């Protein structure tokens with residue numbers, strides 16, 4: 001199994017120096033940046049809009065993905081694609097017309113992803129698979145960083161992997177929430193291609209580079225051990 005990509009969530013970054021933070025994350029060796037966009041309605045927190053993402057776009061070469069924790073996101077999809085996100089992930093719980101929303105993202109030339117909260121089943125995925133590039137399994141309840149990883153989601157990660165492998169088109173499986181050197185191996189073994197990591201990298205006492213390398217080392221050891 002290939003080692004998963006490490007996706008850095010900037011939710012817990014220093015917002016007074018965001019461009020510097022994404023540059024540091026690029027130097028630390030992460031593979032992608034995830035922008036956790038929160039509207040204060042779908043989740044009880046508010047963060048940044050497309051203008052902030054666009055301001056940081058020129059500072060790094062890393063792919064950007066938008067994790068839209070936004071009620072009925074259709075009106076803002078194009079803003080995040082224009083801001084430089086090549087993947088736009090919406091929540092099934094926030095989209096009255098998910099198939100149309102995903103096809104809109106595809107129509108804009110971006111990769112279309114759907115995120116599912118811990119209590120949400122994957123039963124709907126079969127009906128949107130023709131529009132789907134990405135399944136994001138939340139391993140925390142969305143809205144905040146620094147929460148505890150929900151190990152019970154590993155069965156859902158494995159189910160998402162089975163669905164992705166049945167698809168005629170390549171579909172990536174990503175997990176998001178509470179991922180650290182201590183928790184990274186299990187969701188990867190369950191079938192995740194990408195691991196979103198926020199506080200375990202941003203708050204590591206020895207810095208973002210050491211934190212990222214620690215996670216990669218754990219995954220290497222897990223890969224050789226399996």
Ligand SMILES: O=C(CO)[C@@H](O)[C@H](O)COP(=O)(O)O
Pocket residue numbers: 009011012034036067140141142143144145146147176177178179196197198199200
């Ligand atoms: O989408 C979310 C939270 O809603 C995640 O992207 C978290 O922001 C990841 O942060 P950690 O759980 O890794 O600290």
Ligand SMILES: [Co+2]
Pocket residue numbers: 009034035036067176196
């Ligand atoms: Co996220």
